[in-house]
Amino acid sequence: MLSAVEECVGKLEESIEDSKELDNTLREIIDNLREQPKDFVAMCFSSNKDIMQELIDSQMKKLTERNDALEAMVMTLKKKTMVTMMALSTRIDELEGELALCRAAVGKGVSSVALSNEDVPKLKKFVGTRSVCDVDNFLWRMESYFHAKGITDDAVKGQFYPEFTEKEAQAKLQGITQRGTVGEYV
Numbered sequence: 001m002l003s004a005v006e007e008c009v010g011k012l013e014e015s016i017e018d019s020k021e022l023d024n025t026l027r028e029i030i031d032n033l034r035e036q037p038k039d040f041v042a043m044c045f046s047s048n049k050d051i052m053q054e055l056i057d058s059q060m061k062k063l064t065e066r067n068d069a070l071e072a073m074v075m076t077l078k079k080k081t082m083v084t085m086m087a088l089s090t091r092i093d094e095l096e097g098e099l100a101l102c103r104a105a106v107g108k109g110v111s112s113v114a115l116s117n118e119d120v121p122k123l124k125k126f127v128g129t130r131s132v133c134d135v136d137n138f139l140w141r142m143e144s145y146f147h148a149k150g151i152t153d154d155a156v157k158g159q160f161y162p163e164f165t166e167k168e169a170q171a172k173l174q175g176i177t178q179r180g181t182v183g184e185y186v
Contacts, residue, residue, distance in 0.1 A: 090124075090134075094141060096121055097121045097141070100148075101148060120148040123141060123142065130173065132173050135166075135169050139166055139169075
C-alpha cells in the first residue's frame with residue numbers, strides 16, 4: 001500500500017509539475033496577448049502620425065506658396081502706388097503754378113501779368129527719369145517759370161540750362177531700346 005501511495009504521490013508530483021509548466025505557458029501566452037494590442041496600437045499611431053505629418057507638410061507648402069504670391073502682389077502694388085503718387089505730385093505742382101497765374105490774372109484784370117517772386121512756385125529739380133513725358137513736363141515747367149518771372153530774353157534763359165538740351169534729351173530718349181521684358185522694368 002505504501003508503494004501504491006508513493007506511486008500516487010509521484011503521479012501527483014508529475015501532474016503538479018505538468019500543471020506548473022502549463023500555467024507558465026498560459027501566462028506567457030496571456031502576456032503575449034497583452035503586448036500584442038499595445039504593439040498594434042503603437043503601430044496604428046505611428047502610421048497615422050506619418051499620414052498626419054504628410055498632410056501638415058502639404059498644407060504648409062500650399063500656404064507658403066500663397067503667401068509668396070500675396071507678397072509679390074503687394075510689392076507690385078506698392079511700386080505702382082509710388083509711381084502714381086510721384087506723377088500726381090508733379091501734376092499738383094504744375095496745377096498750383098497755373099492756379100497762381102490764373103489768380104493773378106483774374107485779380108489784376110489783365111491778360112499778361114508779371115507775378116511777384118512770392119506768387120511763382122519754385123521749380124522742382126529734375127529727377128532724371130527716362131520718360132519722354134517727364135522731360136517734356138520739366139521743360140514746360142521751366143518755360144512757364146521763365147514766363148511767370150517775366151524772363152523772355154533767350155540769353156538769360158541760357159544761364160539756366162545748357163544750349164540744345166531739349167534736342168539732346170530727345171535724341172537720347174530716341175536711342176533708348178528695351179532689353180529684356182517689361183516686368184523687369186516694373
